[in-house]
Amino acid sequence: MEHVGLSASEVRRRIAAELEDDVPWNRVLNSICTEPHPLAVEMAAAAARTNLGDVRIFRGTKRIEREVVRILLSFLGGPTGSGTLVSGGTEANLLSMAAARESARADGRLTDRPEVIVSSTVHFSFAKIFAILGLTPVVVPVDDSLRLPADEVLRQVTEHTVAVVATAGSSEFGVVDDVETIASRLAGLGPHLHVDAATGGFIIPFARELGRELPRFDFSVDGVDSITIDPHKYGLAPVPAGVILFREPEGAQRFAFDSFFKDTPTHHTLLGTRPGSAAVATYAVLEHLGRSGFLAVTRHNYEVTDHLVARLREAGHELFVEPQLNIVVVRMPHAARISERLEELGWIASTSTRFVETLRLVVARHVTTEMVDAFLPVLERARRDVAAEVAYP
Template identity: 55%
Template sequence: MRRKGLPREDVLSSIQSSREKDVPWTRVLNSICTRPHPLAAEVFQEGLDTNLGDVRIFRGTHELERRAVALMGALLGKESCAGSLVSGGTEANLLALYVARKLATQRRGGLSGPPEVIAAETVHYSVQKIFDLLGITPRIAPVDARLRMDVKAAEALVNERTIALIGTAGTSEFGSVDPIEELSRLAVERDLYLHVDAATGGFIIPFARELGRPLPRFDFSLPGVASITMDPHKYGLVNVPAGAIFFRDPALQSLISLESFFARTPTHRTFLGTRPGGAALATYAVLEHLGWDGFLEATRTNYDNMAYLVERLEARGHSLRVPPELNIVIVDLPAAVQVMELLEQWDWIISISKRYSDCLRLVVNAHVTRPVIDAFVEALDGAMAELGLASCGTD
């Protein structure tokens, strides 16, 4: 640290210079996050001095968190569910599996061996950290041709050590939606805890279903669903960090219980103690401002733009690995890694699954407009030409 600080202008200039190295959103086709709604950015600033870890001080901010949880709970089919805003999907999934393990311990009078959790091979990679932290052994089920969990294969993995199932309502890798309705039936039949990771799809599926998209239910209308992860900072158009965890029953959330040193300080029910209240303000503001119809139109626009992207790609002879369920397009492409690396040199950011390295992964979010798509397709043509990969067609 400098003994004497720099002038304000020098500090701001240094920050601006570094920020100019960031890739602008208009060249990003790999992110399930996006530029936050202007109202979210404005309101987030109002909460910069707040801390939801101390609700004796920030009473009104805590009240707005409760309202935001209720609004999202209604979106998930149960306004009265218990929940909290958290840092993101990783923390939300950690809390859910922490509860599942504690619940299994209580019900069974202890665990005779390492607990096991069944998930598909497409479960988010961060879950492996959670398994390691909680001492859980993963049992991995294969996926079908549409990259969704094979529920029959998952059922065959159930044994006396199984404490939970994880279903994903929108994998970040492919946008595929596991058959949550079938998993719910399995959870009820075998008395298992079912957690649904809807970090990606939670703000898409309810609206996409109303638009006629053939997507399954994933929420608390299904009797087997015990908890759900949802991320406002993805398709919810809220600033990072803003995740959320929901439990069907407040008794489940009560299993997360950490008392502080101080009288009258409420029990903490999240992994983090200090939590930014700005996320609660921004989430509440966007939910109330846009309402159902606003999110419906945002979802319609994303699907329309995704259809336009697919049309432009298919006109050039490209084919899709699987039909997209959510707003993620998986495109077959030889030498995909080389194409991605060249595009990144030109400040176009896309991604490739390590397991499917012959495919491009393209994410359509609010910043991916038709002009962005047109510019990207032109850049893709240029990259393929430079690498000697003939484009298969033209518009």
């Protein structure tokens, strides 16, 4: 059957009708992404035609990408490092592991069974990455605080170890590993130390400046070799926008593939065609907000998080772990069904498939104290409904 073209007005109408079914941000409490900054949306649209895979044409866009990398390195204590914009945390983590493997090869340390030490709560993107790159995970159980234990990491290092992955803000719990201690244990041993800060990269530097007791995780820590950070999460950029950063100026060169076209630059990312709009949108937010603007956003997020925690405790709820970032995890029997019931009532929360008796609530810029106060009675209704279901199936 022939696919007949439609008028622009009809296309707009159909898309608007479908988008009406999307859940509004003021009912979303499960996402570490948020409504992007209006200026970022505007600038992304202005740069929709651009392609960072063809920098002979999009020269200004490439300069903007370099400036984004420079600014983020300055935020993360590595002004002389390198990096590139990517599609998100998964690609950034993949490039870090590819770089670690190639670094081991260059140093003569690559064996026939390269291994990477990770925590039992490492982000699930690494399962994809290890399958693609042929790396073997060595999984270390987290300790009672849900962190990667540095001493156990040291015990697991062998001649096969090419990398260790620490997490600066797990997506399940917002827990920050003790990167400084892990780095000190690895000093002189050779493995690449990567920090997955996709969640916490735009939170921790500013939260520390606001007086929150959070560990250092960035390039100010000796031994950190690479960092994943996602502007499309707490950086308020539209999806997709991720960044991989390396301590060394040549770090981004470890993953390198030449084009067969003359004058087309070597690719240092998995994607060839890359949306320049991501670089432009991220640059717009970084330049517009500056450090003071991100401090203000972070202050707001913690004020709302503290309010949520206080209200939950007033209602008699027990936290699964004390929140370090803006992720609140509550002990709750039948959490998965309660999450389903909340969705039926118009609200989106989440529960872990590994810690099934917990409800996970995420605070991002779109979440307000008023939204929290509107949510909590709905949560109690969902709990009552599920309790009745369980009692009288």
